[in-house]
Structure formats: structure tokens, C-alpha cells
Amino acid sequence: MMRKKRNLIYLINFIFLWLLLIYLSFYCNYLNAINNHKRIILQSARSLFHFIVITRNWNARHGGVYVIVNEKTKPNPYLKDPMRDIIVNDKLMLTKINPAYMTRQISEIAQEQNGIKFHITSLNPIRPQNKPTPLETKFLKDFEKGIKEKGTFINNGEDKYFFYMAPLITEESCLKCHEEQGYKVGDIRGGISITVPDNVKISLSSLLIGHVIIGIIGLLIILFSGMKLVIAYEKIRKQALYDNLTEIPNRKYFFDRLYMEYNRCKRYKQPLSIILCDIDDFKSYNDTYGHIQGDKCLKKVARTIKASLRRPGDFCARYGGEEFIVLLPDTSADGAIYLAEKIRYNVEKLRITHKNSPYNVVTLSIGVATKKANMEITAIELIKFADSALYRAKENGKNRIEFCERLDDT
Numbered sequence: 001m002m003r004k005k006r007n008l009i010y011l012i013n014f015i016f017l018w019l020l021l022i023y024l025s026f027y028c029n030y031l032n033a034i035n036n037h038k039r040i041i042l043q044s045a046r047s048l049f050h051f052i053v054i055t056r057n058w059n060a061r062h063g064g065v066y067v068i069v070n071e072k073t074k075p076n077p078y079l080k081d082p083m084r085d086i087i088v089n090d091k092l093m094l095t096k097i098n099p100a101y102m103t104r105q106i107s108e109i110a111q112e113q114n115g116i117k118f119h120i121t122s123l124n125p126i127r128p129q130n131k132p133t134p135l136e137t138k139f140l141k142d143f144e145k146g147i148k149e150k151g152t153f154i155n156n157g158e159d160k161y162f163f164y165m166a167p168l169i170t171e172e173s174c175l176k177c178h179e180e181q182g183y184k185v186g187d188i189r190g191g192i193s194i195t196v197p198d199n200v201k202i203s204l205s206s207l208l209i210g211h212v213i214i215g216i217i218g219l220l221i222i223l224f225s226g227m228k229l230v231i232a233y234e235k236i237r238k239q240a241l242y243d244n245l246t247e248i249p250n251r252k253y254f255f256d257r258l259y260m261e262y263n264r265c266k267r268y269k270q271p272l273s274i275i276l277c278d279i280d281d282f283k284s285y286n287d288t289y290g291h292i293q294g295d296k297c298l299k300k301v302a303r304t305i306k307a308s309l310r311r312p313g314d315f316c317a318r319y320g321g322e323e324f325i326v327l328l329p330d331t332s333a334d335g336a337i338y339l340a341e342k343i344r345y346n347v348e349k350l351r352i353t354h355k356n357s358p359y360n361v362v363t364l365s366i367g368v369a370t371k372k373a374n375m376e377i378t379a380i381e382l383i384k385f386a387d388s389a390l391y392r393a394k395e396n397g398k399n400r401i402e403f404c405e406r407l408d409d410t
Contacts, residue, residue, distance in 0.1 A: 007233060011226040018222055022215040026207065033202050042151050045164035045194045052106065052118060052192055053168070056099035065102075066094040076101045078127045100127065103192065115197040120168075122190030136165060136193055143167040143188050153198065165193040243318040245295055246302035254317035254325060261315075261329045262379040269373040273336035275326035276367045276386040277305065277343065280398040282322035284356040297362055298322065301347055308343045325383075333370040333403065340366045340401045348399065363399035365390060370404075 059065055066086060067073055075085050075095040086094040097105070100120055107118035121132040123140050132140055139150045149166040170187045241253040249257070265272040279285070279301060286294040298318075305316050305324050319325040326343070328336050344364050352362035367390025371382050385404040393402040 007230050011222075011230070014226070015219065015222055018218050019215065022211055022218070026211040029207055029211075030202070030204070033207070037200060037202060038153075041162045041196060041198060041200075042164065045151065045162060045196050046149065046166070048116065048118075048194050048196075049164065049166050049192055052103060052194075055106070056103060059097070059099045059102050064096040064098045067097050069093040069095045073097070073105070100130070104129075117195040119193045119195075120190065121193065125190070130190075133193075135163065136191070139165045139193070140167075140188075140191055143191060154195075160198040162196045162198050163193065164196065165191050167191045243302075246299055246318050248302050248306055248324075249315070249317040251317065251319055254315070254319065254327065257315050257317075258327055258379050258383075261313075261327060262382075265329055265371070265373075270330040271332050271370055271372050272382065273328040273331040273333065273368065273370040274382055274386040275328065275336060275340045275343065276319065276369075276383070276390045277324040277326070277340075277364045278366075278390055278394070279322040280359075280363045280365055280394075281354065281357050285354050285362065288354075288356055297352055300350055300352065301362070301364070304346050304350060305343055308339065308346050314339075325386075331370070333368070336368050336370055337401060337403055340368050344399070344401060359399055365393040365398045366401045367391070367393055368401060368403045 064079075064081070069075060069085075073095065076098065079096060079098055079101070081096060084096045088094060103118055103120045107116075110116040110118060119130075119136070121130050121136050121140070123132065123137070125131055135152075142150060143166075149164070151162060151164040154161045154163050167188045168190050170185055170189045241249060241256075243250045262272060264270075279297070282294070282297075285297060289297075302316075302318060302324065305326065309316060309326070313329045314331075315327040317325055317327075326339070328339065331339075344366055347364045348359070348361060350362065354360065354362045357363060367386045367388065369382055369386035369389060371377055377385075389402040389404040393400050396402065
């Protein structure tokens with residue numbers, strides 16, 4: 001029972017470890033999905049920034065570009081350039097678009113089409129609308145400390161955004177507009193922030209379903225394999241502790257049980273009895289009817305002895321050859337003799353033909369010995385006394401019971 005319980009605990013622990021592994025796998029995959037999403041959106045924002053910078057550099061290297069003045073594109077009041085506006089005729093007027101103005105217009109188009117917002121800003125802006133927000137101010141100060149880029153996720157109610165910002169480095173082509181502010185080539189003159197809508201929701205359902213399916217399959221495999229191992233273990237244990245022919249406990253199992261019951265009866269001051277049985281003239285039976293019939297006879301006798309026991313604590317085993325032994329904890333001499341007679345009678349009642357027996361049927365000779373609570377004898381000595389009684393039963397005509405009187409008188 002203890003071994004079964006221990007095996008069950010091992011199986012439960014293994015199942016727990018498997019479920020823990022599935023949970024850790026799910027958790028790691030979920031974190032990996034989040035990190036991949038963060039990496040992708042960061043890379044996207046970084047690419048957009050570099051695209052804007054390249055576009056601005058193209059504009060700056062051409063000294064600005066002229067576009068038609070219309071309702072959406074008005075002359076830039078903050079651009080100090082005598083060639084800012086060119087009147088072609090009374091119907092056509094051109095105005096110069098510098099990199100900053102171009103960035104604002106690109107931002108308006110991107111925000112209309114994709115919800116992406118660009119904002120050019122500086123701690124020392126020329127245009128008031130380019131004044132930095134508190135978060136942009138913090139990032140700009142970090143850029144002055146040498147940080148190359150910054151990004152963070154922003155939750156605004158139900159909307160979620162990724163806010164990215166990187167510095168703008170002053171180049172030679174930038175000095176035309178910014179030299180009077182004191183900037184030199186290589187200085188950080190500001191930055192561009194990019195606000196990207198984060199509409200991607202990581203699906204937990206598919207990830208969860210996949211792990212649940214794998215977990216269930218693994219669990220079934222563990223349970224199936226575990227049960228197979230338990231059955232195999234029980235089979236091996238049974239082979240080690242049970243007699244293969246009669247399917248009752250063997251001699252080794254008997255002695256394990258004997259010492260356990262002996263110590264228990266001694267501790268609680270209870271009597272302990274042993275019944276030793278031997279099939280009469282069994283060699284003659286084998287010679288006459290053959291070993292196959294002999295094996296059948298042994299099986300029938302073993303089953304009959306086992307069936308004669310009624311208490312859960314009573315124990316029988318094959319002691320060797322045609323000998324069987326019964327262990328009776330907390331059983332007096334009278335109780336042991338009564339049970340021995342019952343066993344003898346039940347075997348005789350089987351009416352197994354044995355023509356070389358004086359009784360014409362298979363019979364048992366039985367020796368009984370009882371250790372009283374106050375007796376100081378060992379477990380092995382108790383068996384020897386039962387064996388001595390069995391010898392007397394054989395000598396006195398067989399098919400009978402003898403009790404070890406020496407013990408009874410002690």
C-alpha cells in the first residue's frame with residue numbers, strides 16, 4: 001500500500017511538473033510575442049524617423065523647394081529669406097518650403113491617412129508651435145546626455161500609442177536657417193517625435209489553445225505511461241513477493257510479514273499463532289498423476305487455505321514445495337487450532353482423488369504453535385515449534401492436527 005501511495009505521489013509530481021512546464025512555455029511565448037511586437041513597432045518608428053531625416057536632408061541640400069501657394073500651403077512667416085516668395089503671374093505664386101515646414105505638412109498627411117503624427121521640436125524653437133511637450137522636453141534633455149533614441153508606450157483611455165523620438169544633428173545645410181541661433185555642425189538642435197497608433201492586439205486565444213492542446217496530449221501520455229509503469233511495477237513486485245504457481249504470497253513475503261506482526265504483537269502484548277500445513281504423500285501423488293495434476297492440486301489447496309481465512313490480518317503463504325504456512329496475529333491457541341481444523345476439513349472436502357493415500361483423497365497434516373503474550377521466544381523459534389508439531393502429525397497417521405504442547409505449558 002505504501003509503495004502504491006509513493007508511486008501515485010511520483011505520478012502526481014510529474015503531472016505537476018508537466019503543467020508547470022506548459023505554463024512557463026505559455027508565459028515565455030507570451031512575453032516573446034510582446035517583445036517581438038515592441039521590437040517591430042520600434043523598428044517601424046525608427047525607419048519612419050530616418051525616412052523623414054533623409055527627406056529633410058534632400059530639402060536642405062537644395063536650399064528649400066518651391067511649391068504653389070494655395071489654401072493648405074501658405075507662405076512661412078518664420079522663414080527669413082528674401083527669395084521666400086516668387087510671383088509668377090497674377091494667377092500663380094510660389095513659396096519656399098524649408099525642411100521644418102515640409103515636416104509639418106508630411107505629418108498632416110500621415111495623420112490623415114494612417115494616424116501617424118510627426119512633430120519637429122526643440123528646446124529653442126523658432127516657431128511657437130514647435131515648443132516641446134513635457135515628455136519631449138525630458139527626451140531632448142536625455143539626448144544632450146548622449147542617449148541616441150527613446151521610445152515608450154502611452155495609454156490614452158481606450159487608445160494606445162507608441163511614442164518615439166530621436167535627435168536632429170546639425171549639418172552644414174542646416175546653418176542657413178539655424179546659424180543665428182548659435183548652432184554649429186554636429187550640435188543637437190532638437191528632435192523629431194513620432195507617435196504611432198498601437199492597434200495590434202496580441203491574441204492570447206490561439207497561444208492558449210495551442211498550449212492547452214499540447215498540455216492535454218502530454219497529460220494523457222503521462223497518465224498512460226504512468227499507469228503502464230505502475231502496472232509493470234506491480235507485476236514485478238508480485239513476482240517478487242507472490243508464488244507464481246499458487247498466486248499466494250511466497251516465503252520471502254511471509255518472513256517480512258512475520259517479523260512485522262511479531263514486533264507488533266510483542267509491543268501490544270498479544271498472542272501470535274502459526275499454522276504449518278503439508279500435503280500428505282504429495283511425492284506419491286506427483287509420481288502417480290504427473291506434475292501437471294500436481295500443480296493443479298497445489299493451486300486448489302492454496303485457494304482453499306486462503307478462502308478459509310476470514311480476518312483481514314490473517315496471512316497465508318507457500319512455504320516451500322507442498323508446504324503452506326498461516327500467520328495469525330492476536331490469535332490464541334484455541335483460535336489457531338479451530339482454524340487449523342477448518343483448513344484440514346476444507347481440503348479433505350475437495351475430494352481430490354489420491355489412490356495412494358490411506359484416505360483415498362488429498363489430505364493435510366498440520367502443526368500449530370502459539371506464542372503467548374508473556375513468552376520470550378523468537379519468531380524463528382515459533383516456526384520451529386510449529387514444524388515440530390507438523391512432524392508429529394505426520395508420525396501419528398497424517399490428516400490430523402498437532403499442537404506444540406511445550407509452548408502451551410510454558
